Amino acid sequence: MLHLLRNVVEEVNSTRDLQTSLRTVVGRIREGMDVQVCSVFLWDPHVNRYVLMATDGLSPDAIGKVTLTQNQGLVALVGKREEPLNLSDATQHPNFFPVAGLGEEPYKGMLGVPIIHHRKLLGVLTIQKTDAGRFGDAEEAVMVTISAQLAGVLAHAEATGALSGLNLLGGEQQDVRFNGVAGAQGVAIGQAHVLLPPADLDAVPVRRTDDIEAEVKLFHDALASVRSDLRATSDRLKNELRPEELALFNVYVGILEDAALGDAVIERVRKGEWAQSALAEVMRGYIDHFDSMDDAYLRERASDMRDLGRRVLSYLQESVPETVLPENAILVGEEISPTVFGEMADGKIAGIVCTQGSANSHVAILARALDIPTVMGVQELPWQALQGEELVVDGYRGHLYYRLSQEKRRYFENIVEEEAEREAGLEALKDVPSETQDGVNISLLVNTGLQTDVIRSQDRGADGVGLFRTEVPFMLRERFPSEEEQALIYRAQLQAFSPLPVTMRTLDVGGDKSLAYFPIVEDNPFLGWRGLRVMLDHPELFMVQIRAMLRASVNLNNLKIMLPMVTSVSEVEESLALIHRAVMELNEEGVNAQVPHIGVMVEVPSAVYLVREFASQVDFISVGSNDLTQYLLAVDRNNPRVAGIYDAMHPAVLKALKMVVDAGNEANVPVSLCGELAGDPLGAVTLVGLGYRQLSMSSSNLLRVKAVLRQIDSGWAQTVASGLLHLDNPRVVRSTLRLALRKAGVPMADLGMLPS
Structure with missing residues (x-):
């Protein structure tokens, strides 16, 4: 059985033609398991029927012709139950459905297993024998394993066939849709520009x-x-x-x-x-x-x-000349490095599609900052074949469209026009205060990292920078930048926003953020060497960065330093000692450096319970909702397979956020939140209700959030948020919040919902 399993898996995975794969599977299984029949039925959603696609043992003339409804026969029963069916005599089962000319009459024993890929039923794999009697546990286990392997092959074949306009059964297709995860809102229509990995x-x-x-x-x-x-x-x-x-x-x-x-x-x-x-x-x-x-x-x-x-x-x-980036380019690739944004022509990128990653991958975060519609985790997309093709990126629902009909194209063109009109309307809010209807001021800050972030942030009337990602300049270089180079970068950021505060996070690498010249290879990087742990283990890097920040702030004094991935009080104490040492060194060198406000990021569960202890040592607390959600829910935020579980509106996350802000308020230490939750209008309303008064987000979301906050009352938000804490499902949390906002008269378009 193991030998059969290995051979089938290897041959199926090495075969690039679907029909050949199916013939290989049924032939190998029939021979290797010593049965008389092996067949594959695939579910065709276009006609809502199962179709016999391959068989070894039944009539070959029936292939592609015999079909069954979703309620017809034992094949349909396997599909409906989505579990194996092992029968000693299939002909005696009440669901047995004889098909004329198929040649099933001599066979008694039958085993059918569903073929499922990411919760989607693709078909049923069956074996039959002339003797009456159930199949053994080992045979059932092998069949289940083979069906799991076959599911991946079928999903890839389905996606590949869609590019040519054909479904699995040869029917014509238009408006072909590939499903992923919404990475950055908006709709983009453009021409695919494929980014191939080198020498793969x-x-x-x-x-x-x-x-x-x-x-x-x-x-x-x-x-x-x-x-x-x-x-x-x-x-x-x-x-x-x-x-x-x-x-x-x-x-x-x-x-x-x-x-x-x-x-x-x-x-x-x-x-x-x-x-x-x-x-x-x-x-x-x-x-x-x-x-x-x-x-x-x-x-x-x-x-x-x-x-x-x-x-x-x-x-x-x-030897192949680089392809010129077209206007309205849709960048397509497996993984797209954040450094691409620094290399690509400004304004030419209309949309982004990645086959890996999720809504909170760093590419998606940067795309939101640049207001580029993005879809992540389109796993079955045959992306290599898309060069030059027209695509539509639906960043609201997480869909990618291909081979559009005229009707569907007009639909998306109308959405693009509506988006442009709505954005133009938001410009009027740039200079008005960010406060609720009852006069409570909510400080709206921006997350920055790229130079374009500065320009966009100033255009939207930000109250300062809540997070400057210092790792971005490091990622755009081929070596560690010197103290002088860093000082120039930080000075430009501080001057651009002066006298408004700029919160600079110390170098945060590891996990899903890597430097080519400082590789960190680990089996479990998110629980490994990252964030402040790296900097404390390399004080020479930490001191150079702190000195550069302090030098950059001279005579501006709008610098705030934030420590990422803090898990213990001792890490804070060690960091503070190094920062004070850097101030003393610079003063001895004749530089008028001052100790800036220093804060910590609450990103891991242990930090949630240490806010009071941190508050006695630092000047502010900032919640990093992206990582906090990841660690509380034990979900890799870059894994599209579990993207549906990752949700910052999960009740456990909301309760943790409430604990943090309450502890900070009791200690009289300001608490802010920087993360994608702040930039989501639904999330911003919830955070205001929980007690947060400083929110940091991508500049592209700032005016949308301001538009919503100006339409609500903080007391009303507190009442709504208190009710949300008693719910037990993030979907229910969101639907309850949307209903409350609708009743309060807030338009759905303002909430970032897909325009009508």
Whole structure:
């Protein structure tokens, strides 16, 4: 059984054609499990029926023709229950439905398992035998495991077929929709610009070429370059390696000189395929071949082939001129680095689509700051094939649309126009105070990191900076910036907002934020070395940054320093000692540095219970709602598989937020909140009701939040928030809050709901 399972999984995952995969599955299972029949029925939502897509044992003429409704037969029963059905005699079951010409009459024993992908039923996998009797537990376990593997293949095939306008069963499709997670609100219509990862054999898109001879030459040149690199490396290391180790380089060169490899790639190029995908397909074949071998030594050669393939591919990619970024570009990729925003042409990025990440990934946070509609976690998207295609990004619902009908396109064009009109109307609020109807002032601050954030923030009348992400300038460089370089960056930020306060968070790396020149590789990075832990372990980095901040603040005195990821009182004490030491050093050097206001971020559960202790040592408290939500709910905020669980309006999070603000008020220490919850109009209303009077958010959300807060009464908000604390479901929390706001006369459009 284990041997069968391994073979089926390997063959299914290596096959790139759906029909071949299905034929492989039913044939392998029938032979390996010694049964008479194996079949796959797929659910077609376009006609609401199950369709026989592959069988080994039943009539081959029935493939693609036999269909069942969602209430018809044992297949439908498996799908409805979404659990295995193991019968000793299927013909005696009340749901048995004989289909003329299918050839099921001789078979008694039957086992059916559902094929489910991310809660979506895709079909049913069945086996049958002539003898009466249930299948064993081991057989059932293998079938469930194979169906889980098959689910991923089917989901990918469904998405790939959608790009060509065909569903799994060959029917025409328009208004193809891929589901993800809403990352930044808004709608964008534009042309896809695919960001391919460098030298990734699995990410190379299949493309056609009109200049076959040029592609052949590029391939030969790439091979020659890699052979030359390998020989040069061998010569350089010949005095340091043993002969048998040096021989490996000759083996690599020999593989690249082998006519079989070159001929296989050239053959594909001659058929009109560009060299990159021809190479990738051939190398993947070699890799899969070695991976499937029983001998451990030979399996290891798969990594050698992958390494060689990547070396050749990197030269092929270098030879291709960079694609010019189109107007209204929709950036599409697996993961898009925040540094992309500093490299791309300003104003050309209309939308962003990532196959990984979630609404609180740093790319999504920066996209919200720049007001770029974004969809994250579109897992089954065949993104490599989208270059140049027209897409629509629906950042309200988290959908990506392709092959739009005229009617659907007009619908989204109207939304874009409505958004522009609403934004223009918000401009009038820039200079009016941010206060509730009963006169309570709510300080609205902005989160910054990029230079464009400064301009946008000033245009929206921010009350200062609640969070300056100092890691962004670090991420845009290839080394640690010097004290002088940092001082210039911080001075520009402080001057831009003077005399308004600017809260600078000390370097916060680790988790999902990495520096190429300071890699942190851990099995569980979010519970590992990150935030203040890194800085305290590297006081030389911490002191340089603190000194730069203090120097930048001279004669401006609007600096506030914030310590991230604080988990204990001792960390605060150690940080304060270093900051005071930096002040003394600068004063001794003749720099008139002063101790600024210092605060801590409440981002982990332990900090929630230590607010009173922190309050005796620092000048302010700031809640980081993004990480606090992640740690309270034990949900990786970058994982799209659990994106539906991550919700800052979860009752546990609201109760923790209430504890923090109450403890801060009792200690007479100001408490603010910086995070995506503050920039959500629903969240802002809730926070005001809980007692928060300082909210920091992306500049793009500031006027939207102000528009809503000016329409409510703080006492009313307190009453509503008190009621929310007694609810037990975040969805109910949101719907209750929306209903209360609707009754209060606040328009849904002001709340960031999708325009009509």
